[in-house]
Amino acid sequence: MGTKVRAKVLQALLFACPHCRADRQGALVSLRRWFTLFFLPVIPLGELGRAVRCDTCRNSFDPAVLELPTGAGVAQVRSDAVRVLAALLVGAGDRTALALRASAVRTIGSLVAGYDDATLTTDLEVLDPAQAPQYVAPLADGLDLGSKERFLAELTTVAGAAGPPTPAQRQLLEQIGAALGLTPAHVAGVIATSAPGGAR
Ligand SMILES: [Zn+2]
Structure with a gap:
């Protein structure tokens, strides 16, 4: 016993x-x-x-x-965020600009299988810019500093595909950077080095 x-x-x-x-x-x-x-x-x-x-x-x-967030969980949240934010950045720019749309579709398509221009049109109809911070917030804890910079740089590249970011695009990028927990100076630096024309 x-x-x-x-x-x-x-x-x-x-x-x-x-x-x-x-x-x-x-x-x-x-x-x-x-x-x-x-x-x-x-x-x-x-x-x-x-x-x-x-x-x-x-x-x-x-x-x-x-x-603790799993790597797979963070990757899924990141893909969802890229999809929503890249589409919102198209909406904040000239949504008829082919280079801008193509850049967003290419970036989102590398993460979401089958994403095309028609899906982007649908996303633009249903997405509300006010939702942006809620997609970014989980990444503030889940990504390290370098990954946050790359995330913001990737989105800045989309925004600048058809020319320098518009004021509305820039404002959205600044909101995204703030939601990631980056300082305004840091965000400005990432935007300056990732937008077309490089640092200005
Ligand atoms: Zn183990």
């Missing part, structure tokens, strides 16, 4: 493993002590707690690790 701790899998999940430093398959497990008779668990003696176990490194972590 004795006791033994067994882990019961409650849910398989994808999480950002702190040990592997990557997205990993794992499981949320319930740790329970069992009363054993002849080494066979026969009576559950109560839950000791929960843990998240990594299928790759086999380490267990406090369930608080589930609050």
Whole structure:
């Protein structure tokens, strides 16, 4: 007679493993002590707690690790944000400019399969510029500084595809930069170096 701790899998999940430093398959497990008779668990003696176990490194972590954004999660949020913001930047410029539309379709199409000019037209009808910050906000925590700069630079390049950004485009880019947590000076620097003509 004795006791033994067994882990019961409650849910398989994808999480950002702190040990592997990557997205990993794992499981949320319930740790329970069992009363054993002849080494066979026969009576559950109560839950000791929960843990998240990594299928790759086999380490267990406090369930608080589930609050860390996964790389895949951030990438999805980023794609959604690029789609919405690039379309809004077309709307804030001359939406009949072919070079501007083509640049937005090319940038979004590299992330969203099948995105074309007709999809852009639909996006322009349904999107509201007031929604921009809500798409950017999750990236303020999810992206590092260099990734934020590249994100803003990519969108500035779209905005400037048919000439220098219009005041409305510039205002939107500044809003995006602020929502990313960049300072106004930093945003101005990124815009100046990514817009056509380079730093002016
Ligand atoms: Zn791991």
